[in-house]
Amino acid sequence: MTALQTQHRIGAALALVTLAALISVPYWGSAYLQRSIVEFLYFLALAQIWNFMAGYAGMFSIGQQAWVGVGAYALIVLAQDLGLNPFWAVPLTGVIAAVFALPTSWLLFRLKGAYFAVASWVIAETIRLAVNADINWLGGGRGRSLTTMGQFERGFREDVTYLLVVGITILSLVLMVWMLRSRIGLGLMAMRDNAAGAGGVGVAVNRTRRIVYLAASGLAGVVGALIFMSALNVRPDAAFSINWVAYPIFIVIIGGIGTIEGPIIGAIVFYILREYLDDFEAWSLLAFGLIAIAMMLFAPKGIWGSIQSRWDIELFPIRRRLPARFSTPSTQET
Amino acid sequence: MTDLLSLDGVTAHYGLFQALHGITLSARAGETIALVGANGAGKTTLMRTICGDLPAGGRIFLHGKDITGIPAHRLNAMGIAMVPEGRKLFPSLTVDENTQIGGYTKRPGAWSREAVYDLFPELIKRRANKALDLSGGEQQMVAIGRALMSNPDLLLMDEISLGLAPIVVNQIYEAVDKIRAAGTTIVLVEQDIGRGLSVATHVYCLLEGRVSLEGKPADLSQKALTDAYFGV
Amino acid sequence: MDIFYASVNGVLLGGLYALYGLGLALTFGIMRTINLAHGDMIVFGSFMSLVVTRVLGLPALASLVVLIPAMFLLGRLFQERVMNRSLGEGIMPSIILTFGLSVVIQNALLLTFSADRQTLSAGQLQTMSLPLTEDFAIGVLPLMTLCVVIVLLIALNWFFRHTMLGRAFRATSDDPEVVALMGIDPRRTYGLAMGLAFAIIAITGVFMGLRTNFAPFDGPARLIFAFEVIIIGGMGSIQGVLIGGVILGVAQTMGNLVNPAFFQLSGHVATLLVLAIRPSGLFPETIERD
Numbered sequence: 001m002t003a004l005q006t007q008h009r010i011g012a013a014l015a016l017v018t019l020a021a022l023i024s025v026p027y028w029g030s031a032y033l034q035r036s037i038v039e040f041l042y043f044l045a046l047a048q049i050w051n052f053m054a055g056y057a058g059m060f061s062i063g064q065q066a067w068v069g070v071g072a073y074a075l076i077v078l079a080q081d082l083g084l085n086p087f088w089a090v091p092l093t094g095v096i097a098a099v100f101a102l103p104t105s106w107l108l109f110r111l112k113g114a115y116f117a118v119a120s121w122v123i124a125e126t127i128r129l130a131v132n133a134d135i136n137w138l139g140g141g142r143g144r145s146l147t148t149m150g151q152f153e154r155g156f157r158e159d160v161t162y163l164l165v166v167g168i169t170i171l172s173l174v175l176m177v178w179m180l181r182s183r184i185g186l187g188l189m190a191m192r193d194n195a196a197g198a199g200g201v202g203v204a205v206n207r208t209r210r211i212v213y214l215a216a217s218g219l220a221g222v223v224g225a226l227i228f229m230s231a232l233n234v235r236p237d238a239a240f241s242i243n244w245v246a247y248p249i250f251i252v253i254i255g256g257i258g259t260i261e262g263p264i265i266g267a268i269v270f271y272i273l274r275e276y277l278d279d280f281e282a283w284s285l286l287a288f289g290l291i292a293i294a295m296m297l298f299a300p301k302g303i304w305g306s307i308q309s310r311w312d313i314e315l316f317p318i319r320r321r322l323p324a325r326f327s328t329p330s331t332q333e334t
Numbered sequence: 335m336t337d338l339l340s341l342d343g344v345t346a347h348y349g350l351f352q353a354l355h356g357i358t359l360s361a362r363a364g365e366t367i368a369l370v371g372a373n374g375a376g377k378t379t380l381m382r383t384i385c386g387d388l389p390a391g392g393r394i395f396l397h398g399k400d401i402t403g404i405p406a407h408r409l410n411a412m413g414i415a416m417v418p419e420g421r422k423l424f425p426s427l428t429v430d431e432n433t434q435i436g437g438y439t440k441r442p443g444a445w446s447r448e449a450v451y452d453l454f455p456e457l458i459k460r461r462a463n464k465a466l467d468l469s470g471g472e473q474q475m476v477a478i479g480r481a482l483m484s485n486p487d488l489l490l491m492d493e494i495s496l497g498l499a500p501i502v503v504n505q506i507y508e509a510v511d512k513i514r515a516a517g518t519t520i521v522l523v524e525q526d527i528g529r530g531l532s533v534a535t536h537v538y539c540l541l542e543g544r545v546s547l548e549g550k551p552a553d554l555s556q557k558a559l560t561d562a563y564f565g566v
Numbered sequence: 567m568d569i570f571y572a573s574v575n576g577v578l579l580g581g582l583y584a585l586y587g588l589g590l591a592l593t594f595g596i597m598r599t600i601n602l603a604h605g606d607m608i609v610f611g612s613f614m615s616l617v618v619t620r621v622l623g624l625p626a627l628a629s630l631v632v633l634i635p636a637m638f639l640l641g642r643l644f645q646e647r648v649m650n651r652s653l654g655e656g657i658m659p660s661i662i663l664t665f666g667l668s669v670v671i672q673n674a675l676l677l678t679f680s681a682d683r684q685t686l687s688a689g690q691l692q693t694m695s696l697p698l699t700e701d702f703a704i705g706v707l708p709l710m711t712l713c714v715v716i717v718l719l720i721a722l723n724w725f726f727r728h729t730m731l732g733r734a735f736r737a738t739s740d741d742p743e744v745v746a747l748m749g750i751d752p753r754r755t756y757g758l759a760m761g762l763a764f765a766i767i768a769i770t771g772v773f774m775g776l777r778t779n780f781a782p783f784d785g786p787a788r789l790i791f792a793f794e795v796i797i798i799g800g801m802g803s804i805q806g807v808l809i810g811g812v813i814l815g816v817a818q819t820m821g822n823l824v825n826p827a828f829f830q831l832s833g834h835v836a837t838l839l840v841l842a843i844r845p846s847g848l849f850p851e852t853i854e855r856d
């Protein structure tokens with residue numbers, strides 16, 4: 001058995017133990033622990049999704065909050081207006097977010113680097129303002145409440161939400177590993193190594209990017225629906241908050257961009273810092289900013305990337321592992 | 335008398351790939367050195383290490399002073415100018431501005447904008463044009479003029495005849511003769527061996543990052559050159 | 567008539583927006599990196615002006631005498647000590663670094679000045695106006711802002727065309743490697759360019775502080791307007807910021823006429839339209855570089 005296989009087994013074992021522990025929490029953990037884990041996981045999921053887009057597919061979006069918000073509002077419409085069972089509505093919110101994301105990809109995919117980043121933000125702001133503008137249906141700036149959740153008893157509600165959050169985190173991880181191992185991963189690698197060359201292989205580049213973009217948007221939508229399923233109230237400012245992309249970026253940068261393990265570590269660091277400095281929000285944000293700058297300057301591969309390049313470890317079998325490089329031909333500015 | 339330029343065991347790498355393996359070469363003031371060699375032999379790489387564009391191993395001396403490791407932007411002020419492969423004009427600048435920018439370091443000497451336009455009179459009517467609107471030959475002239483503006487002691491020219499019509503090549507080499515006559519030391523890379531031999535006082539043939547042959551043009555037989563060129 | 571008034575106001579607003587965009591256009595045009603802390607730097611400039619006016623008892627406009635050189639130095643230091651470390655690695659490092667800086671500035675301002683909204687005062691200047699018709703007057707300050715932008719643009723145009731340093735800036739934007747062969751150190755050029763951008767940010771901060779009140783978290787809103795200005799005008803185009811600012815301003819005041827909730831929204835829509843129709847903006851100047 002090679003060292004790499006051993007590492008993969010360790011990775012698999014760790015994943016299984018963690019999974020078992022996570023799933024069993026509702027049986028033994030306190031409500032507080034459960035809520036903390038939920039919060040931790042949706043930042044982790046959003047970080048992983050952003051990492052997938054930026055770290056592997058070279059799409060540096062600062063507009064992912066658009067799909068978090070769309071997912072949240074989709075849940076309101078499906079559950080509150082159309083009377084669907086909110087839990088069953090969750091997967092649909094992902095589909096709706098992806099459907100909304102599709103036309104934006106037509107615009108975004110004509111743009112490169114800095115333009116892509118900025119335009120994705122403008123799109124998110126446009127959607128936020130459109131929802132915010134006096135559309136009575138969606139409640140305008142005051143937002144709307146998810147009163148239909150009242151039909152469930154509180155403990156049940158929290159347990160199901162908890163399991164759904166665990167589920168989506170794992171799903172996004174599995175989906176990502178699977179996609180990286182598939183032909184899409186191969187396409188992504190070709191793209192990173194040489195955008196022009198990969199373009200020569202076929203029109204596949206844009207299709208690959210679009211698949212990644214839509215998958216990421218759909219997953220972000222589901223996360224958004226789940227976040228606001230626990231919050232019970234959706235306002236445009238909260239649903240489309242830039243924090244839904246800002247924190248994930250910090251997490252990915254701290255942990256290590258372009259790796260699966262990195263965001264997990266980054267999320268743990270993020271969470272500890274946040275809990276620790278909870279009473280001093282401004283100080284904790286200041287610390288995040290400084291850490292991000294320091295990481296970028298002194299360890300641009302992040303915590304996991306630095307560990308990996310020193311000891312050559314890989315816990316998740318991506319097989320075609322991609323080095324955490326920052327300048328990819330497809331993202332270079334014009 | 336010390337050499338104007340001398341290289342002692344110069345090496346260069348692109349990542350893990352070693353492109354130059356210990357090049358030793360020297361040029362006295364006023365000499366014209368021609369570097370010849372097949373595609374990928376390392377000619378451009380050697381030029382880039384001399385002008386500080388690429389980090390080099392070994393040692394490089396200018397006027398007897400060790401200049402190894404000095405970055406390109408400082409070497410210009412010390413008297414090295416480069417006409418890069420592919421001309422590399424600044425596309426958003428006009429012909430006039432491209433020329434002027436060559437004189438950024440204000441090194442004193444005989445070359446000025448007027449002198450450059452005397453050398454290439456065909457550029458005068460294109461002065462206000464954007465550099466990319468010019469023909470290949472005109473662009474090459476601007477690139478040479480731009481390098482001359484810093485009044486270099488050592489002028490490096492990489493493939494100045496590439497892709498140009500024979501008449502234009504002749505025109506450009508007439509200018510090279512005038513530059514030599516003014517006393518400037520030149521190292522030039524030339525694909526066309528005949529052309530290289532005709533202007534050079536000394537020829538170095540590169541093969542896979544090593545000097546495979548060197549000597550005065552008159553002393554080199556056709557056979558020895560072809561062998562050195564193709565590595566037979 | 568309403569439409570006419572709205573357009574006039576839009577044009578005047580455009581003057582301020584052009585100022586927002588100018589510093590960003592410089593950074594993007596020369597370094598080709600994006601500065602996500604641009605808006606926060608503007609707000610920082612407003613706060614610094616506040617401090618200078620309080621400490622030295624100067625009027626806000628006079629604080630520029632201190633602010634411009636101080637911000638120039640700060641910009642130069644920031645570029646040379648921080649940003650230059652990750653040159654040539656694409657836009658990702660610049661995005662992360664300035665993103666981190668943005669969060670740092672916001673929270674440092676919050677911790678120092680509290681979340682209260684502040685204003686700069688320039689006495690009568692802020693209330694003076696020129697009556698155009700019986701019921702419509704234009705403010706002197708907005709008009710002054712527009713004039714300042716125009717003067718700055720003329721000065722910058724002259725600087726870029728007719729001075730050696732200005733040409734060096736443009737050449738560095740075209741090709742930072744070849745420029746070194748001409749004896750120009752691109753890192754130093756970048757430092758000077760960021761210094762220049764920060765000096766303009768100081769001016770922007772003061773005029774913004776005179777026009778509206780400001781608070782520590784106002785940066786991102788300014789940033790998005792600044793980006794929209796340079797997207798419409800053409801990223802990297804210095805002269806394009808005026809038209810970009812005016813189009814954005816007019817789009818907003820026109821949207822406002824329809825429904826006050828459409829004020830910002832119509833600006834965003836105008837930007838996205840430009841991106842959809844002419845992704846390189848109306849006056850693209852920066853040459854594509856690969």
Ligand SMILES: Nc1ncnc2c1ncn2[C@@H]1O[C@H](COP(=O)(O)OP(=O)(O)OP(=O)(O)O)[C@@H](O)[C@H]1O
Pocket residue numbers: 348351353371372373374375376377378379380
């Ligand atoms: N930027 C680079 N990165 C990696 N390898 C390079 C790079 N530039 C050149 N090489 C390699 O270095 C070797 C020497 O290249 P160089 O460009 O110096 O050759 P040359 O003699 O100038 O060829 P030509 O006549 O085609 O211009 C070649 O094998 C080339 O593939």
Ligand SMILES: [Mg+2]
Pocket residue numbers: 377378379419492
């Ligand atoms: Mg060559």
